[in-house]
Amino acid sequence: MTRPCPPAAGLLVLTLLAGAAGLSPAARADAVYHISQIGRAFSPDTLEIKRGETVRIVNDDGELIHHAYVKSESFNFDSGEQDPGDHIDIRFTVPGVFVVRCDIHPKMHLTVTVR
Numbered sequence: 001m002t003r004p005c006p007p008a009a010g011l012l013v014l015t016l017l018a019g020a021a022g023l024s025p026a027a028r029a030d031a032v033y034h035i036s037q038i039g040r041a042f043s044p045d046t047l048e049i050k051r052g053e054t055v056r057i058v059n060d061d062g063e064l065i066h067h068a069y070v071k072s073e074s075f076n077f078d079s080g081e082q083d084p085g086d087h088i089d090i091r092f093t094v095p096g097v098f099v100v101r102c103d104i105h106p107k108m109h110l111t112v113t114v115r
């Protein structure tokens with residue numbers, strides 16, 4: 001598994017939406033976390049966020065197509081196929097522990113804990 005940057009770097013809040021004009025007060029604390037699909041893995045492969053925050057998953061894996069889905073009782077998501085360079089955003093709206101997987105590469109998994 002390749003880690004192009006220290007694991008903690010992926011946990012940094014890259015974008016705060018607070019500055020965007022016209023957002024309701026409820027949206028101002030929302031943050032976007034960056035996860036990379038690289039080396040047929042999610043990097044980092046664990047993440048802890050707050051309810052309502054968004055995880056952006058970017059396909060940084062050269063010419064490989066990836067995919068991201070969550071299947072659980074309380075929360076479901078399916079990105080469809082992600083071409084190289086594509087990104088998708090998953091906003092986690094319920095607390096719990098969720099596993100994001102790639103249907104194309106079954107060994108890929110990202111554990112997201114939503115507080």
Ligand SMILES: [Cu+2]
Pocket residue numbers: 040065066067102103104105108
């Ligand atoms: Cu994949």
